[in-house]
Each structure stands twice: as C-alpha cells, then as structure tokens.
Amino acid sequence: MEKLSGGEIIVSALRDAGIQYIWGYPGGAALHIYDALFRQEAVHHLLVRHEQAAVHAADGFSRATGMVGTALVTSGPGATNAITGIATAYMDSIPLVVISGQVPLHKIGQDAFQETDMIGVSRPIVKHSFLVTRTEDIAAAIAKAYYIASTGRPGPVVVDIPKDITDPSYKIPYAWPGVINMRSYQPAEKGHRGQIKRAVKKLVEARKPIIYSGGGVIIDNASDHLTKLVRELNYPITSTLMGLGAFPGTDPLFLGMLGMHGTYEANAAMHEADVILAVGARFDDRVTNELEKFCPDATIIHVDIDPTSVSKNIDAHIPIVGGCSTVLREMLSLVKKSNRDNNCDTSSWWKKINQWRDRYGIYTAPRHAASSGHLIKPQDVIRVLYDVTNGDAFVTSDVGQHQMFAAQYYLFDKPRQWINSGGLGTMGFGLPAAMGVQLAFPEADVACVTGEGSIQMCIQELSTCTQHRLPIKIINLNNSALGMVRQWQDMNYSGRYAESLYEDSLPDFVALAEAYGHVGMRVQRINELGPMMEKCFSLKDRVVFMDILVDPEEHVYPMQVPGGSMRDLWLNKNEKS
Amino acid sequence: MRRIISVLMENESGALSRVVGLFSQRGYNIDTLTVAPTDDESLSRLTLTTTGDSRMAEQIVKQLHKLIDTLKVNDLTQGSFVERELMLIKITASNGDSRAEIMRCIEIFRGNIVDVTAATFTIQLLGDSDKLDAFLGAVKHIGSIEVVRSGVLGIARGDKFLRQ
Numbered sequence: 001m002e003k004l005s006g007g008e009i010i011v012s013a014l015r016d017a018g019i020q021y022i023w024g025y026p027g028g029a030a031l032h033i034y035d036a037l038f039r040q041e042a043v044h045h046l047l048v049r050h051e052q053a054a055v056h057a058a059d060g061f062s063r064a065t066g067m068v069g070t071a072l073v074t075s076g077p078g079a080t081n082a083i084t085g086i087a088t089a090y091m092d093s094i095p096l097v098v099i100s101g102q103v104p105l106h107k108i109g110q111d112a113f114q115e116t117d118m119i120g121v122s123r124p125i126v127k128h129s130f131l132v133t134r135t136e137d138i139a140a141a142i143a144k145a146y147y148i149a150s151t152g153r154p155g156p157v158v159v160d161i162p163k164d165i166t167d168p169s170y171k172i173p174y175a176w177p178g179v180i181n182m183r184s185y186q187p188a189e190k191g192h193r194g195q196i197k198r199a200v201k202k203l204v205e206a207r208k209p210i211i212y213s214g215g216g217v218i219i220d221n222a223s224d225h226l227t228k229l230v231r232e233l234n235y236p237i238t239s240t241l242m243g244l245g246a247f248p249g250t251d252p253l254f255l256g257m258l259g260m261h262g263t264y265e266a267n268a269a270m271h272e273a274d275v276i277l278a279v280g281a282r283f284d285d286r287v288t289n290e291l292e293k294f295c296p297d298a299t300i301i302h303v304d305i306d307p308t309s310v311s312k313n314i315d316a317h318i319p320i321v322g323g324c325s326t327v328l329r330e331m332l333s334l335v336k337k338s339n340r341d342n343n344c345d346t347s348s349w350w351k352k353i354n355q356w357r358d359r360y361g362i363y364t365a366p367r368h369a370a371s372s373g374h375l376i377k378p379q380d381v382i383r384v385l386y387d388v389t390n391g392d393a394f395v396t397s398d399v400g401q402h403q404m405f406a407a408q409y410y411l412f413d414k415p416r417q418w419i420n421s422g423g424l425g426t427m428g429f430g431l432p433a434a435m436g437v438q439l440a441f442p443e444a445d446v447a448c449v450t451g452e453g454s455i456q457m458c459i460q461e462l463s464t465c466t467q468h469r470l471p472i473k474i475i476n477l478n479n480s481a482l483g484m485v486r487q488w489q490d491m492n493y494s495g496r497y498a499e500s501l502y503e504d505s506l507p508d509f510v511a512l513a514e515a516y517g518h519v520g521m522r523v524q525r526i527n528e529l530g531p532m533m534e535k536c537f538s539l540k541d542r543v544v545f546m547d548i549l550v551d552p553e554e555h556v557y558p559m560q561v562p563g564g565s566m567r568d569l570w571l572n573k574n575e576k577s
Numbered sequence: 578m579r580r581i582i583s584v585l586m587e588n589e590s591g592a593l594s595r596v597v598g599l600f601s602q603r604g605y606n607i608d609t610l611t612v613a614p615t616d617d618e619s620l621s622r623l624t625l626t627t628t629g630d631s632r633m634a635e636q637i638v639k640q641l642h643k644l645i646d647t648l649k650v651n652d653l654t655q656g657s658f659v660e661r662e663l664m665l666i667k668i669t670a671s672n673g674d675s676r677a678e679i680m681r682c683i684e685i686f687r688g689n690i691v692d693v694t695a696a697t698f699t700i701q702l703l704g705d706s707d708k709l710d711a712f713l714g715a716v717k718h719i720g721s722i723e724v725v726r727s728g729v730l731g732i733a734r735g736d737k738f739l740r741q
Contacts, residue, residue, distance in 0.1 A: 119591060124602045128645040131591065148645060184587050184648045308639040311632070 001173040006135040006166035007036035009174050010099065013142040015042040016176035019070050021061065021439060022046070023054035027074025028114060029101030032166035046439070046468050049460040051078050053432035055085020055156075056458070059094050060436030063419045064394060066221060068150050069094070069436065074101040076114030079160075080121060084426060086156045087125040091423025092242060093219055095154035097145045098122075104164035105133060118160045127155030135165045140177050147180040152187025153306040154219060191303065191322025191330065199277070199301040199318045200334040206275035208297075208349045209235045212258065212287075215242030215422065216280020216304060217324045223247070223415040225328035226279065232335055235346065236353055238266035240281050241407055242422040249411030250391070255353065256363065259287035260560045261404045264360035264569055264577060267560070269353055270295055271567040279303040280324045283313040284423075293565035303327045360558070360571055362408060367557065367572065371526040378402065378477045378550040381529065382409035385447060385475055388533045393445035394419060394437045398430035398454030401483035404556040406449040428457030434472040435464060445473065445537055452478040452506055452547075462516040465543045473536055474545045476509060479552040487555045491570075513545035523548040579608075580634050581653040581660060581731040584623040585739050587646040588614050595644050596623060605629065605637055609662075609706075609728030620648070622739075626706075626729050649739050657734040663727040664702045664709045669720030671696045678719055686712045705729075 004012060010033050014022065023046050026034045037045050048054040051073045058069030069089075073082045079100040089096045103112040119131050128148050130141040138161065145157040203209060211233075217226050223246045230237045230253055237247050238258040247254055256263035258270055270276065276298045281287070283302075288294045294314055302309075302316035303324060310319040320327055357364050371377040382405050385393070395410055397403040397420040412418045419437060421429040434448040448455075455476055465472060477483075485500040510520030519542045523532050529548070536544040558569040561576060569577045586592050593612055600607050605627055612623040627637065634652055641650045653660075670676045679698055683690060686708065692699035697720075702712055706729060713724065733739070 120594070123591075123595065123598050129591070182645070185645045306643070308636065308643055312636060 001175060003171040004174040005032070005036065005168045005171050006138055006161070007032035007168060009135065009138045009172075010142065010161065010166065011036045011040055011043055012174055013139045013176065014070065015040075017068075017142065017146045019043060019068070022070040022072050023048055023057045023436070024072030025051050025054055025074065025078060027076075027078045027101065029075035029103055029163045030072060030078070032163060032168055033072065033099070033101065033161070035168070036166075045072070046464070048432070048464050050458065051081035052085050052428065053435075053458050053461045053464065055082045055096065055098060056088065056426075056429050056432035057436040057439075058096055059085060059089045060396060060419055060433030061440050062089075062094050062096060062436070063433070064416050064437040065440045066416065068146055069096045070099070071096065072099045074114065075103055075118070076116045078114075079116050079118040083122060083125070084428075086122055086158065088421050088424045088426040088429060089156040090125045090127070092215060092421065093154050094156065095149040096156040097142070097149050097159065098156060099159045099161060102131070102160045102162040105162045106164070108162065118158060122158045125156070126158050129158040129160065131160045132165060133162070135170055135172055138165065139174060143177040143180055144182065147182075148185065152185075187305065188321055189305075189323045189326055191320040191327040193330075195318055195320045196327060196330050197334060199320060200331055200338065202275055202299055202301060202318060203233070203277060203331075204335060204338050204340045207346065208272055208274040209233070209346065210269045210273045210276055211235055211237040212240075212270065212276055212278045212281055213237060213243045213246050214240040214279065214281025217243055217246040218280075218415040220280065220305070220324040221415075222280070222324035222328050225325055225332060229328055229332045229335065232332060236269055236350070238262065238270065240284070240287060240422070241420065243281065244407060244418045245412035245415045248413040250413055256361075257407055258566070259284075260289070261408065261556050261558065263362055264558055264567070264571065265353055265356040267558070267569060268356050268567040268577075270298075271565055272352075273298045275299050275301065277301045277303070278316075279328065282309040285313075288313060289560045289566050289568070290563050295566065360577065362558075368554065374525055374549075376523070376526050376529060376548060376550045378405045378479070378554055379409050380526065381475065381477060381548055381550060382406050382449070384529050384533050385449070386410050388530070388537055389445045389447065393417075393447045394434075394441065396420065396430045396434040396437060396446070396448045398448075398450045398457075399425045399427045400451050400454060401479075401487065401554070401556050402449050402451045402454075402477040404484075405477070427454040430454060431458050431461050431472070431474065432464075435461060435468070435470045438470040438472050439468070447473045447475050449475045449477065451483060452476060452480065452502065452509070453482045459512070462513065462518060462543065462545075466517045469541075471539070471541050471543050474543070476545065476547045477550045478506070478509070478547050479550050479554070480506060481552055483552075483554075484556070486552075490555065509545055509547040513543070516543075518543035518545055520544075521546045578630065578634075579626060579628050579654065580637070581624065581626050581658065581729055582637065582641065583649075583651045583653055583731060583739055584625070584641055584647060585615070585649040586621050586623065586644070587648070588619050588621040589646060592621065592646040593623070595646065596625075596641065599640055599644065600627075603636070603640060605633065609726070611728040611730055624729055624731050651733065651739055653731045653733055658731050659734060660705045660729055660731045661703060662706050662709055662729050664712075665691070665699065665725045666702065666713070666716070667697055667699045667723040668716060669697050669722075675719045679716060682712065682715045686715075688712065
C-alpha cells in the first residue's frame with residue numbers, strides 16, 4: 001500500500017471520489033494541500049479571485065452537471081469568504097464539498113493568525129461538517145463528505161483540516177474507503193406505496209388539478225418521469241423558480257412560473273385547484289403568499305425527500321417522503337393502470353385556464369409597453385437572447401429584476417439549463433456560477449443575465465475567466481439602479497429611492513471588460529440589440545460583456561399583492577387582478 | 578404543551594452543538610437539556626424539554642432526526658413515560674423552628690440531606706419537575722436558597738426500546 005502525507009491523501013481521495021475539478025484559493029493553512037495538488041495531474045485546480053466565487057463556481061458546475069462541486073479554501077478569511085457561497089448552496093440543496101484549511105491542532109482556540117471556528121461559523125448552513133483531527137481520518141471524512149453531500153436531500157458539506165495533519169513529513173498508508181455505511185444516516189429513497197396509491201387515486205379523480213413542481217425534481221434527475229406523468233394525465237403544470245426546465249417551458253401544458261412573480265394563470269389555477277401535486281417543492285413564502293389564504297379548496301399531495309419540508313408551511317393531506325424520481329415513476333405506472341376514462345374530465349378546467357391565459361397571460365400577448373428607439377425593455381432583451389441562442393443556452397442569473405425577467409421570458413425546455421440562487425437570493429452568484437457551467441460544457445452557450453448591481457459583487461472573476469479561458473457571455477441589464485429595490489420603493493415607499501440609485505458612479509463596463517482582456521459592447525437602441533446579441537454569441541472563444549441600457553422605469557409583473565392569496569396580483573403599475 | 582424529547586446520537590464532537598444550534602436557528606426553546614454517553618460509549622443519549630404545539634413538536638422531531646449524527650428521536654410525551662429530575666438545594670436555617678420545618682418538608686417530599694452546617698442544609702430531591710417545583714414553593718420562604726437542577730431525564734414505559 002502506498003504511503004502518503006495528509007495533503008497527498010486529500011488529493012488522492014478527491015481523485016478517487018471522481019473529482020476532476022476544484023475551485024479555490026491558496027493560503028497558509030492550505031499550503032501542504034496545494035503542494036500536493038501541484039505534484040499530480042488527476043485533479044485540476046482553478047484559481048479564482050475571491051473564495052465566494054470558488055464556491056459559486058463549484059455550485060454552478062454542480063447545478064449544470066448534477067455532480068458534486070468542490071472548493072478548497074484556506075483558514076480564517078478564506079473560510080469566511082466561502083460562507084455566502086455555502087449558504088447559497090444550502091438553501092438550494094446543491095451538493096458541494098468545501099475543504100477548508102485550519103490552523104494546526106495545537107493552535108486551535110488560541111486566536112491564532114487566520115484562525116476562525118469554521119465548523120461553528122458554517123454550522124447552520126451546512127448539511128454536515130467534519131473537523132478532521134488525525135491524518136488517519138482524512139480519507140474517511142472526505143468519502144463521507146461526498147456521500148452525505150450527494151444523497152438524500154443534497155447539500156454542502158464542510159471538511160475542516162488543520163495544517164499539521166497534512167504535514168508532508170508524516171506519511172501513512174492510504175486506501176480509499178469506497179462504499180460508505182453510516183448507521184445514523186440512511187436517507188429514504190422510496191416513497192410509501194400505500195400513500196402513493198392514495199395520491200394517484202385522488203389525482204385521477206380530480207376535476208381541477210395542477211402539478212406544482214420544484215427544484216427537487218431537477219436535483220433528483222426526475223424530469224423525464226415528471227414530463228411523462230404530466231403528459232399522461234394531460235394536467236396543467238406550474239413550476240417554482242428553482243424548478244424551471246424540469247418540464248418543457250414551451251409545452252402548452254406548462255402555465256409558467258408560480259408565486260410572487262408568477263403568471264396569472266399559474267397562480268389562479270393553484271388558488272382554484274381541487275388537487276395539487278407538489279413535487280420537490282417546499283411551499284416557500286415566495287410561492288404561497290399569505291399562508292392563511294393559500295389554495296382554500298385543494299387537497300395537497302406533497303412529495304419530497306426531506307420530511308422536514310412536508311407540512312412545514314402548509315399541511316399536506318397526502319404526504320409522501322421519497323425521492324422525486326422513484327415516486328413519480330411509481331405514480332406514472334399506477335396512473336397508466338388506472339381506469340381514468342370515466343372520471344377524468346378536465347376540459348372545463350382547461351377552458352377556464354385558457355381564458356385566464358388569453359386575458360392576463362404574458363405568453364399570449366405582450367403585457368408591457370413596446371421597446372422603441374432608446375427605450376429598451378428588459379423583457380425584450382431576454383426574448384432576443386432566447387431567439388439568438390435558440391432557447392438552448394445555459395442561463396445563470398444574479399438576483400433582482402433581471403432574474404425574474406429571465407425566469408419569465410426564457411422558456412427553459414431542459415433541466416439544469418437555468419441556474420440561479422433561488423433560496424438565498426445571492427447577488428454576485430451569476431458570473432462565477434457561469435464559469436462553473438462553462439467549465440463543464442466548454443462548447444455550450446453560457447449566458448449570465450445580470451444587472452449593474454449584481455455584477456459588481458463578483459466582477460473580479462472576469463480575470464478568472466481570462467486565466468482559465470471560460471468564454472461566458474454577460475448580459476447586463478443596466479438600469480442604473482437596484483431595480484427590484486427601486487420597484488419596491490416605487491410601490492411601498494412613494495418613490496423614495498433610498499440608496500438604490502448609482503447616479504453617475506457606474507464604471508464604463510465596456511472599458512472594464514476590455515481591461516480584463518474581454519470584448520465589451522454597449523447597446524443603447526432597440527434596433528442594435530438583435531445584431532449585437534448575434535455578434536456576441538458568434539464570438540465563441542471570447543468573454544463578451546454586453547452592457548445593455550434598459551428602461552429604468554420598468555417593473556416586474558405580475559406581482560403578488562402582499563398579504564393576499566396566490567391569485568391576488570398586480571398585473572401592471574395600475575391594474576390588480 | 579410541554580414536550581420531552583429523547584435523542585440517541587453519535588457520541589462525537591460537534592453533535593451536541595448541532596442540536597443546540599438547531600433550536601436557536603429554528604426559533605424553538607430548550608427548557609432543559611441533559612446529555613451523557615450511554616452503555617454503548619459510541620452513543621450519547623440526550624433528553625430535552627421544550628414547549629410547542631403539535632406542528633412545532635413534529636417539526637422539532639423531524640429536524641432533530643435530519644441531523645446526520647442522530648440515530649433515533651422520540652417525543653416521549655406522545656406515549657406514557659417515566660420522567661425524573663434531580664435537584665440539589667442549599668438553604669439557610671439557623672434557628673430551631675426553621676430547621677424543624679425544613680426537616681418536615683424533606684420527609685414529606687422524600688428528600689435527603691446530603692450536607693449540613695450550623696447555618697445551612699444541603700438537600701437532594703428526586704422526582705418529576707412538578708414535585709421539585711412544589712418542594713421549592715414549600716421551603717423558599719424559610720431562608721435564602723441556592724438551587725441546581727439536572728434537567729429532565731425520560732424513558733418510555735413498557736416494552737419499547739429507543740434503539741431496537
């Protein structure tokens with residue numbers, strides 16, 4: 001058996017866990033590990049410019065591929081910089097392993113240089129964490145970390161490794177633990193058969209059914225099963241922000257996103273439904289609006305791998321704890337066996353839904369003013385992006401109005417195509433996440449839809465793109481304001497724009513992009529948008545930063561009225577449903 | 578409603594802090610908490626008491642179970658159970674009347690005197706929390722007191738074991 005140092009064991013364990021790429025940033029406590037990385041070829045390290053971006057990039061990689069993302073940071077500030085990235089992954093159940101250097105064991109608790117209690121600081125935002133105290137325990141900790149991160153409801157796992165246990169002079173035999181068995185951790189994959197039968201019976205008898213699908217479907221690679229089930233039933237389906245793409249966005253059965261900025265038809269159909277099949281979704285407050293007024297007539301079937309998500313906010317009448325994939329597959333086979341012809345008339349339900357679509361739907365007619373001349377509507381930018389990329393790009397986003405416009409107007413047909421920070425709402429996520437996606441899919445179009453606010457939160461990563469040749473395309477919807485903040489200030493604070501305007505302080509993004517060695521473009525007129533977008537995506541090997549000056553007055557609609565039911569929506573600045 | 582929740586978990590560093598962290602993170606209260614290794618030294622048994630409605634209790638049990646180090650969680654108050662808490666009380670009593678009154682209370686509550694000086698008694702009392710409260714109510718007017726309580730321990734009645 002080969003004898004390895006702790007640093008070498010970490011790298012070998014990563015290799016044996018199937019990890020090809022890690023993102024990170026070196027520093028004192030991690031230097032033994034970095035030296036071990038330097039002396040091998042199997043695991044490639046990508047240097048970022050800030051640890052937050054390392055975690056977001058690993059996260060983007062994971063969301064696009066379904067594999068576990070990996071980041072490596074040093075102790076103290078390296079570890080705390082990673083925290084926002086870890087919290088982002090935790091809220092969206094993304095499998096990550098974050099390895100952090102730690103000060104040597106004998107210095108822990110001494111307020112040593114670059115010491116932070118990483119286990120303590122990260123505790124509320126990790127699925128689990130390990131402080132490894134012996135070189136002999138490193139391989140098992142890493143194997144367990146990957147196992148825990150990727151099974152059950154996935155999430156980030158931190159492995160904190162004191163410097164002295166990676167000492168190159170202390171070598172021990174290394175063996176990859178392989179299969180992990182933990183008596184205290186045995187996630188349930190299969191749902192309860194009886195419950196699934198009850199659910200299917202209720203589902204096929206429904207008169208006004210709707211499927212409400214969430215990010216869990218994507219995480220569990222259950223899109224095929226979902227799509228088949230929904231098409232078999234011929235029922236309407238809506239999706240959360242995190243679930244977009246699990247069911248084809250261009251399919252007529254799809255009602256668009258639900259919730260705060262969801263379509264009228266999706267929210268109204270939820271409100272009036274008699275049976276809701278919620279799958280891989282968690283009744284988040286950005287979906288339900290006022291809990292007391294939530295879907296008064298619905299029998300709720302809730303499928304989720306995490307028992308704590310079931311009946312947390314909304315009581316489930318038929319709870320099913322299990323993986324989306326296995327449960328949906330079982331449901332599909334039961335639906336096919338059921339005799340539905342007599343009792344499955346949803347035609348009047350569909351008629352009603354189609355009336356809502358005709359009246360208020362954002363896909364049946366433009367519900368916002370047209371772009372013209374210098375007035376570029378942000379919605380139209382997303383439409384043009386969709387057309388130029390044939391609806392086929394990976395789209396990452398940051399957080400704010402641009403995120404909602406992208407979610408509404410880029411119709412995602414495939415899972416893992418839409419990559420955004422839904423739960424935590426992390427500005428600065430989009431650019432590093434796009435790097436992770438581009439690394440996984442070097443030939444694909446990867447667009448980071450962002451705003452001039454969010455992009456500045458991780459803009460230093462433009463340099464990382466240069467170093468690692470990651471030709472992402474940045475679609476900057478520049479309205480010179482924190483658009484969503486400004487929208488709330490318009491709606492709730494009589495237009496008092498407290499600290500939401502940049503006035504004339506914004507950088508010249510074109511020159512900035514060029515300074516990093518990239519291509520910059522500024523779009524100021526609607527008739528330039530299409531041709532420049534075409535040009536942007538024709539530059540396959542270049543990072544292109546498109547700075548698009550959009551209408552600063554535009555708001556995102558529909559928007560749920562606070563304290564109302566799901567279907568109580570602002571449809572535009574003057575009209576409520 | 579008061580809940581007594583039993584948790585069996587890996588006896589590993591950080592396990593307890595995850596339980597305590599969970600409660601503060603989710604906004605639940607811990608009224609009492611006791612923890613110690615079991616007959617199997619690799620496992621710890623933790624008993625905690627909290628108050629909450631049934632939805633909250635269900636969430637607490639599920640959230641505790643979700644912790645990776647947790648093997649078993651049981652809300653004892655869902656069934657019948659035995660509950661015990663240990664209390665040590667030091668109380669001042671220097672004259673004959675007060676010393677006699679304390680002795681009577683100890684007899685009624687079946688406590689033990691575990692230390693004595695000319696001016697104080699130190700008393701040990703075992704029971705459920707209500708009994709300990711009642712004893713305190715009976716003696717606290719007699720002298721100034723110092724109280725230390727172990728927190729509640731609980732175990733289900735009957736044939737059921739937490740770990741089958």
